[in-house]
């Protein structure tokens with residue numbers, strides 16, 4: 383139960399009566415106009431159908447749009463892109479409730495919130511388990527499907543040359559138009575008689591909601607058991623502090639077509655091209671993936687730290703004017719950022735049962751024990767125990783949920799601790 387008692391029902395639900403994707407279904411409702419006089423903010427709530435099932439039923443997205451009385455940046459937050467990673471939904475619920483307690487003058491700009499952003503992934507089950515990382519139909523990772531402007535063959539160098547003398551804001555506006563024009567071609571392709579696979583229809587809807595955002599936050603968790611941390615792009619390290627996490631992974635290499643990458647990489651590419659032309663410019667756009675604890679459960683501590691970090695980040699970015707924020711510790715906060723290529727996954731060298739594994743958050747020196755595998759055999763011999771040691775000095779941040787492993791199955795992840 384919320385501290386405001388029963389949660390408010392949606393004020394408005396726009397349900398389009400077509401499966402044809404639309405750039406934006408958010409419109410101010412007559413009710414929304416009425417509440418302008420209200421002291422507290424009420425979001426516009428819009429529902430967007432994304433897929434019609436064979437049964438005729440439809441699965442939808444629902445976005446909560448808060449708009450401040452003064453214009454400014456747009457922040458877009460979504461959660462649960464991977465089906466088992468549910469903590470972010472609780473964070474968004476808390477954010478909805480919190481924002482509804484604010485006066486609209488306390489929000490500069492707008493905040494769009496999209497919980498349970500993958501209605502297919504969150505619904506997948508295998509016995510008691512929620513896998514939801516891969517699309518069961520085509521095997522694709524739900525977070526490796528996104529449309530990336532940088533890969534569309536557009537001439538970013540020519541754009542930069544033609545904008546070399548212009549101010550950063552004009553460049554930002556014009557580049558965003560270029561991205562939107564290129565993205566709009568996706569709709570034509572989807573609406574052709576041959577249509578496109580579901581992943582392309584789905585990604586179109588999600589990216590339609592955020593391509594014009596300034597700040598994008600994608601709330602994940604581990605699918606297994608993990609600590610809270612953040613993925614940070616190079617050149618955005620200073621902003622990462624505001625989330626107040628102890629650890630992060632610095633993206634010195636890309637997975638490709640992940641949600642955070644698809645949003646920010648085109649901007650990083652433009653910054654890089656400008657630098658080559660002799661102009662150093664950092665656009666006021668950022669993208670983050672937050673990892674909030676473990677999968678298939680809502681860790682209260684992860685929700686608390688995620689909510690606190692997001693409020694602090696939004697205040698630091700100037701969107702929220704709220705008492706006590708940005709928190710005074712922000713300036714002094716130190717986050718340990720480990721380059722992505724210094725993160726290592728350990729896989730089982732043989733099949734068996736994991737035991738004596740170190741705890742999450744352990745520091746393990748080179749050669750010391752990370753875990754053991756109890757290995758049985760069918761060769762008439764006694765079972766054996768195999769020790770697995772650390773290849774270097776490491777910090778353990780993620781552990782597999784299942785302690786029964788086939789050879790080659792995932793066991794744990796470490797960050798280099800040099």
Ligand SMILES: [Zn+2]
Pocket residue numbers: 463464467525602603
């Ligand atoms: Zn994830």
